[in-house]
Amino acid sequence: MKHKKLVIGALALAGIATSVAHFGFGVAQGNTSRLDTVKKRGKLICGVNATVPGFGFLDSSGKFSGFDVDFCRGVAAAVFGDASKVDFVSLTAAARFTAIQSGEVDVVFRNTTMTSSRDGDVGVDFGPVNFYDGQGVMVKANSPAKRILDLAGATICTNQGTTTEQNINDYFRQRKQQIKVVTYQDFNLVMAAFDQGRCDAVTTDASGLASRKATSADPDNYRILGEIISKEPLAPFVAQNDSKWRDVVAWTVYATIYAEEIEVNSRNIAESRKNTTDPALRRFVGLEGTSGKGFGLSPDFAADVIQAIGNYKEIYDRNLGPKTKLNIPRRLNANYEQGGLMYSPPFR
Amino acid sequence: MEATNNPPPPPARVPTWQLWAKENLFSNTTNSILTVLTGALVIWVISSLAIWAFTQARWGVIPANFRILMTGSFPTEQLWRTWLVLIIVCLSSGLHWGSLSRGEKLPVWTYVVGAIIALFALVTQMGHLSGILVPVAVIAVFAGYFIGQIAIPSRIMNIAWVVIFFGAVLLFTVDFGTGGVQTKEWGGLLLTLMLSIVGIVASFPLGVALAIGRTSNYPIISAICTVFIEVVRGTPLVVVFFIAQLFVPLLLGGANIDPVLRAMVGITIFSAAYLAENVRGGLQSVPAGQVEAARAVGLTGTQTLLLIVLPQALKAVLPALVGQFIGLFKDTSLVYIIGLKELAGISDSIRSNPDFIGTAQELYFTISVIYFIFSYAMSSGARNLEKKLNTNR
Numbered sequence: 255m256k257h258k259k260l261v262i263g264a265l266a267l268a269g270i271a272t273s274v275a276h277f278g279f280g281v282a283q284g285n286t287s288r289l290d291t292v293k294k295r296g297k298l299i300c301g302v303n304a305t306v307p308g309f310g311f312l313d314s315s316g317k318f319s320g321f322d323v324d325f326c327r328g329v330a331a332a333v334f335g336d337a338s339k340v341d342f343v344s345l346t347a348a349a350r351f352t353a354i355q356s357g358e359v360d361v362v363f364r365n366t367t368m369t370s371s372r373d374g375d376v377g378v379d380f381g382p383v384n385f386y387d388g389q390g391v392m393v394k395a396n397s398p399a400k401r402i403l404d405l406a407g408a409t410i411c412t413n414q415g416t417t418t419e420q421n422i423n424d425y426f427r428q429r430k431q432q433i434k435v436v437t438y439q440d441f442n443l444v445m446a447a448f449d450q451g452r453c454d455a456v457t458t459d460a461s462g463l464a465s466r467k468a469t470s471a472d473p474d475n476y477r478i479l480g481e482i483i484s485k486e487p488l489a490p491f492v493a494q495n496d497s498k499w500r501d502v503v504a505w506t507v508y509a510t511i512y513a514e515e516i517e518v519n520s521r522n523i524a525e526s527r528k529n530t531t532d533p534a535l536r537r538f539v540g541l542e543g544t545s546g547k548g549f550g551l552s553p554d555f556a557a558d559v560i561q562a563i564g565n566y567k568e569i570y571d572r573n574l575g576p577k578t579k580l581n582i583p584r585r586l587n588a589n590y591e592q593g594g595l596m597y598s599p600p601f602r
Numbered sequence: 603m604e605a606t607n608n609p610p611p612p613p614a615r616v617p618t619w620q621l622w623a624k625e626n627l628f629s630n631t632t633n634s635i636l637t638v639l640t641g642a643l644v645i646w647v648i649s650s651l652a653i654w655a656f657t658q659a660r661w662g663v664i665p666a667n668f669r670i671l672m673t674g675s676f677p678t679e680q681l682w683r684t685w686l687v688l689i690i691v692c693l694s695s696g697l698h699w700g701s702l703s704r705g706e707k708l709p710v711w712t713y714v715v716g717a718i719i720a721l722f723a724l725v726t727q728m729g730h731l732s733g734i735l736v737p738v739a740v741i742a743v744f745a746g747y748f749i750g751q752i753a754i755p756s757r758i759m760n761i762a763w764v765v766i767f768f769g770a771v772l773l774f775t776v777d778f779g780t781g782g783v784q785t786k787e788w789g790g791l792l793l794t795l796m797l798s799i800v801g802i803v804a805s806f807p808l809g810v811a812l813a814i815g816r817t818s819n820y821p822i823i824s825a826i827c828t829v830f831i832e833v834v835r836g837t838p839l840v841v842v843f844f845i846a847q848l849f850v851p852l853l854l855g856g857a858n859i860d861p862v863l864r865a866m867v868g869i870t871i872f873s874a875a876y877l878a879e880n881v882r883g884g885l886q887s888v889p890a891g892q893v894e895a896a897r898a899v900g901l902t903g904t905q906t907l908l909l910i911v912l913p914q915a916l917k918a919v920l921p922a923l924v925g926q927f928i929g930l931f932k933d934t935s936l937v938y939i940i941g942l943k944e945l946a947g948i949s950d951s952i953r954s955n956p957d958f959i960g961t962a963q964e965l966y967f968t969i970s971v972i973y974f975i976f977s978y979a980m981s982s983g984a985r986n987l988e989k990k991l992n993t994n995r
Contacts, residue, residue, distance in 0.1 A: 314666050314955070316673075
C-alpha cells in the first residue's frame with residue numbers, strides 16, 4: 255500500500271515536471287511560428303522598459319512613449335499594417351528573459367545588451383542592434399582630465415547593480431593604474447554626489463551621461479570624455495528557434511535603417527508607395543519583387559512601418575535627437591554613410 | 603486707576619501657554635536641553651523642506667501628470683467610469699457616516715475642508731471637467747450625510763458597499779460597446795486602491811478561515827492551515843511577487859494570466875497568512891467559559907463559532923487587523939517591481955519622461971502625502987469603530 259502511494263506520488267511529480275518542461279520551453283519548439291500566434295491574436299504584445307528616459311516611459315497622457323516603444327509599434331505595423339495594434343508590458347530587468355521564454359510577450363525591445371552568454375545560454379535570439387551604446391565617463395567642465403586615463407588615482411562614482419563598476423575597474427587594472435570607485439543606489443544620488451564634489455568623475459552608459467548632462471540645470475558644467483570603454487549594443491530579442499518570427503522583427507528594424515539610406519520618410523512614403531519609378535524604392539514599398547511574402551507579411555510591410563513610425567533618423571530625432579531635452583549625439587548610431595554603424599542589408 | 607487697588611488674580615489658576623510650556627517642556631534641566639535640541643532639529647528639517655519646496659522644487663510635474671498619477675493609462679474617453687464610481691462612493695460614505703452619527707451635529711472642520719477642496723478644484727480647473735465634478739463629489743458627501751441621518755439604517759449601507767465594490771470592478775473593466783478598459787490600463791492611485799481593497803476584502807475571509815482551520819480539532823485541516831500560514835509567513839512579499847511574475851507563467855506554459863490579477867492573488871495570500879495569526883490570537887483570547895456556556899444553552903458548534911466566539915475574537919484584535927490593512931495598503935507599492943504602474947511605479951515612469959527628469963523628490967513627496975491621507979483615514983476610521991464596539995465600558 256505504502257509503495258503504491260509512493261509510486262503514484264512519483265508519477266504525479268514526473269508528470270508535473272514534464273508538463274512544466276513541455277509548456278515552459280515548448281513555445282518555440284512547436285511547428286507554429288510566433289507570427290501565426292500574433293496574427294491570430296490580432297495584437298502584438300511587446301515587452302518594454304517604462305523607466306528609461308527617451309527609450310521607454312509613460313507620457314503625460316498615460317501612453318507608452320520612447321525609442322524602443324516606437325520599434326514595437328513598427329513591428330505591429332509590419333504585421334497588421336496598423337501601429338496601434340500593440341499592447342505593452344513593462345518588464346523589469348529580471349523578468350525580461352522569462353517573459354519571452356514563457357511566451358508572455360512576443361518580442362522585447364528593452365535596452366538589452368546583446369552578449370554571447372545571453373544568446374547562447376539564456377535561450378533567446380537577438381534581432382539587429384537598434385542602438386549602439388557604450389560606457390563613457392563624464393567630468394566637470396573645469397577638470398584637467400582630457401582622457402579617461404588621466405583620471406588615475408581619482409574617485410569615480412557610479413550606480414549599483416550594473417556592470418559599469420566592473421568595467422571601469424577593469425579598464426584601469428589593465429593599465430596598471432589605481433582608482434577609487436564609489437557606488438550609490440541610483441543615478442540621481444550619483445549626480446548629487448558629483449555635484450557636491452565627492453566624485454571626480456561619474457560613469458555609466460554614454461546615452462545616460464548625455465541625457466544627464468542635457469537635463470541638468472547647467473549643462474556647461476559637465477564634459478563627457480570622448481572614449482567609450484565598453485560595448486553595449488542594444489538589440490530586440492525573441493524566443494529561440496523561431497527564425498520566421500525573428501525575421502519579421504529583424505526586417506522591421508532594417509526597414510527603418512534602409513529607409514534613412516534611401517531617404518524615404520513618413521512624410522514622403524505615402525506618395526512613394528503609390529507611384530515611384532525608382533526601382534530600389536519600388537522593391538522597398540512592395541510594388542516590385544516579393545520581399546514581404548517570404549516573411550508571411552504583406553508585400554508592402556516596409557512601407558507600413560515607415561508610414562507608422564518613420565525612418566531610423568525620424569525615430570531617433572523624435573526621441574533622442576537635438577530637439578529633445580536628451581540631445582544624445584548619434585555617433586555610432588549614425589548611418590554608415592555618415593560614418594556610423596547603422597547599415598541595412600538591401601531590400602531586393 | 604481703580605484696578606490698582608484690587609489684588610491681582612492668582613496666576614496659577616489661569617492655564618496660559620507659558621505655564622503649559624514650563625510644565626511640559628522645561629520642567630528641569632534635562633528636559634529643557636532635550637526640548638531645545640529637538641526643537642532645533644524640527645525647525646531645521648521643516649525649514650530645509652520649506653526652502654526646497656518653495657525655491658527648488660519643480661512642482662509643475664504634478665499638475666502635468668496628475669491624471670496618470672490618479673488613473674495611469676486609463677483611457678481618457680472612459681474616465682467617466684472613475685468619476686461615476688468616485689461620486690457614488692462619496693455619496694455612500696456620506697450616507698454611511700450620517701446613518702452612524704444620528705443626532706450628532708457635523709463638526710465645523712468638515713465644512714471647511716469640503717469648501718477648500720471644492721474651491722481648489724473650481725479655481726485650478728484641474729482638467730476641464732474635474733473643476734465641476736470634484737465639487738459635485740463634495741456635495742454628494744454632505745447630501746449623503748444629511749439624508750443618512752434621517753432615512754438610512756447603517757445596516758443597509760453594509761450591503762450597499764458590497765454592491766458598490768462589485769459594481770466598481772465591473773465598471774472598471776466591462777465594454778459597453780464604446781470600448782472597455784483593460785486591467786493593464788489601470789494605474790496610479792486607482793490601481794493602488796483596487797489592489798488594496800481587493801486584498802483586504804479577499805484576505806479577510808480567507809484569513810479567518812485559516813485561523814479557524816489552524817485551531818481546528820481535525821488534524822489534517824489544522825496541519826494544512828498551519829503549513830500554509832508558516833510557509834507564506836516565511837516568504838517576503840517581494841518574493842511572492844517574483845514567483846507570481848516569473849514562475850506562474852512558466853508553470854502555465856504562457857497562458858496569459860492578467861498581471862494585475864496575479865498581484866491581487868499574491869497580496870491576498872500573503873495578507874491572509876498574517877491575518878490568520880492575528881485572528882488566532884483573538885480566538886484564543888475568548889475565555890473557554892464562553893464556549894461552554896454557548897454549548898450549554900444548546901447552540902451547535904458552528905453557531906457557537908459564528909455567534910459567540912468570532913465576534914468577540916475579531917473585536918479583540920481589531921486594532922491589529924487595521925494595522926495590518928494599513929500595512930497592506932502601503933505594501934502594494936512593491937508591485938512596481940513586477941512592472942505594474944501603481945503610485946510608486948507610475949512615479950518611476952513619470953520621472954523617466956525627458957521633460958521631467960530629476961523630479962523624483964517632488965513625485966515621492968506627493969505620493970507619500972497621498973499614502974498618508976489614506977492611511978490616516980483608515981486608522982481614524984478604525985478608532986471610531988473601536989469606540990462604537992467597545993461595550994465593556
